[in-house]
Amino acid sequence: GQQVMQIPQYQHVQEGEDFTTYCNSSTTLSNIQWYKQRPGGHPVFLIQLVKSGEVKKQKRLTFQFGEAKKNSSLHITATQTTDVGTYFCAGLNQAGTALIFGKGTTLSVSS
């Protein structure tokens, strides 16, 4: 079945270092979404990418959607302790009815 894979599963960085998480789908996606889940919290929507090769920025966060619309990345520049959490990517299932989430990348940041 359709799968969305994320790497790495865990990442620890020193505050100020950059961080990137990668998302790969087994099938072409119509769009991809990114969510952040703080420890003890619930997932919160960050952004949606729709177009092939699309790049969007939110302050220190840069999101990319691959040309083939099968992969995506989230890059955080100069991480801060507030960036701690698990970042999930998600793509629509083949029926177009629900999001298939990756297993997430858990980011920890030490100051």
Add this chain to the structure above:
Amino acid sequence: GAGVSQSPSNKVTEKGKDVELRCDPISGHTALYWYRQSLGQGLEFLIYFQGNSAPDKSGLPSDRFSAERTGGSVSTLTIQRTQQEDSAVYLCASSSRREGTDTQYFGPGTRLTVL
């Protein structure tokens, strides 16, 4: 309401008992989703409701799991004869499903513990 609400926030039950989890979506959102998140794991899709259409039940792990959505609003997820492996956080999300976007707004979840 202002956001998606779920109740109870925590539920501890004994193996073999039935449980009901409730979700109140954002008013006006036509789509409602249930997910399960085990400790340290990703989100596992369970079921999806969209308006008056037949729900997509493809994610339900067994026939012990069922869900309904009454009046296109509140939804209940029922787990019969609970097992220890059912222990997880059950998350509900709703969406307006406007064309071209499907931002999902998650509730705080119900933490289910089966002893």
